[in-house]
Amino acid sequence: MTRDVPDSVISEVPAHGDASADLSRFAINQITTRSLSLKEAVETYARHGVGGIGVWTNYADEMGGAAAARVIRDAGLFVPCLCTSQWVNVTGGVALARAIEENRRRIDLAAEIGAATLVMVPGGLAAGEKDLSAARGRVEEALDALLPHARAAGVALGLEPLHPMYAAERSCLNTFAQCLDLVERLGAGTGIVADLYHCWWDPEFPAGLRKAGPERVLTFHLCDWLTPTRDVYQDRGMVGDGVIDIAFYRRLLDAIGYDGPFEIEIFSKFDWWLRDPQEVTRISIERCAPFVAPRGRAP
């Protein structure tokens, strides 16, 4: 979780409101600046003093794992996670076997670029299927099948509770409690990727974080919920622009002893994806700085 950026890069850091902020725990998920290539995103974030980058497989594949690893390492960024596992919206057969194989490849890619966690977004129902419980059972089996490979690679399977509005298609893992149960059953090599956007509404989210404890929260995503929300998929808000009590969660995470990464991740087709990525990076830092300080140094 330490950064090692050459002085020549540091000296280029533009003003972002608080040049003294310690951003060593802070990562930007590259989807936030989706128009940038992985190389461009790495260079931009590093130039702004950001500690880490959340990487997406398609961007890493575009430049190849080895080159991606080199660029990230040279910039001194940490990689809290690789997004994401392949959706497995099939009930079995060759398609399921292929999806599991592809996920093994993604585990290897995560290991290659130094990502601590592969974010599991496993899909939901198969075509024509209505049995969400069966889909959830399949996901557990698939995770179990992947786990030896993940353990051998030293990459954690990060179960991410996704907002219930994504249950049918993107992921049938929809609450923190559900994911924590799964993590308890699956054991070592698994943990939770917690995301405020997906969990903020859940009356049991705070209790879930307390129960999980710091070692089972692999990384923590920052985002905000806009009112109104204009699109089911791509209208997430910049930190501070929505209704989520982010300071409350930062205090709670401190209280349970969490000192892992904080990662901003925004899908925003109406706003942030239309802006200059340099501006988005700068504002991401400004908005997140109060919430990402090292433990004991939060406001």
Place this chain on the structure above:
Amino acid sequence: MTRDVPDSVISEVPAHGDASADLSRFAINQITTRSLSLKEAVETYARHGVGGIGVWTNYADEMGGAAAARVIRDAGLFVPCLCTSQWVNVTGGVALARAIEENRRRIDLAAEIGAATLVMVPGGLAAGEKDLSAARGRVEEALDALLPHARAAGVALGLEPLHPMYAAERSCLNTFAQCLDLVERLGAGTGIVADLYHCWWDPEFPAGLRKAGPERVLTFHLCDWLTPTRDVYQDRGMVGDGVIDIAFYRRLLDAIGYDGPFEIEIFSKFDWWLRDPQEVTRISIERCAPFVAPRGRAP
């Protein structure tokens, strides 16, 4: 829950695929045919042999409570619920007092039109507020304040878990378990309005229904979840067009001894709201008939 429709009306019943279906437990929520006035909706549903109507306050207010009550009674329809309580997105003061007073009026309106339940959709955060837990606490206090009036009027306060995507604005009651906890704390005169659209994703929904038992489920709403969902508010699916395993829930409700109403409720700005309400009524009956039979007579 019995119907008493004059033969002259019954004889006008158009074919709806299964003229022999017993629709005595089945209601259509009038928002499903939103272009109809309350009088038109009552006449349409009765003509099609539907047992009941879910009423909205604005439609009832338009014709006045007494006239609404007469029209509904004359048609022999039952009223599973009046929708809805007023949102209370304020932290206190005069605005809160006024909202509670308005909700007392709606309880009286429910009593006047013979609605067994006032559906509580209490709102969420106040303007600028980020403390969802505080909002939930306020809702509990407001429900407690309303309860004596509701008990005196013989109208149940129906807590409806709303989909988490509505937590900020429409309702901070978002899971069945949360509502059941509230019902247990508030006691007599309260119960749950369960809606498949809002709860289908919840891994704990089946267990919640079992725990609640038949007497605490006041009415059960039918709807379907479309993939993709194109709008956060108004893209609910006709029963059968989505991914929800409605037959599973019907079996579960039978197993716990539920024999209350089934009510279709659809918000659909892209499809069903654009169609002829007569066609919507006919198709609603066709699609719901397999799920609304009396106990012991379901398929």
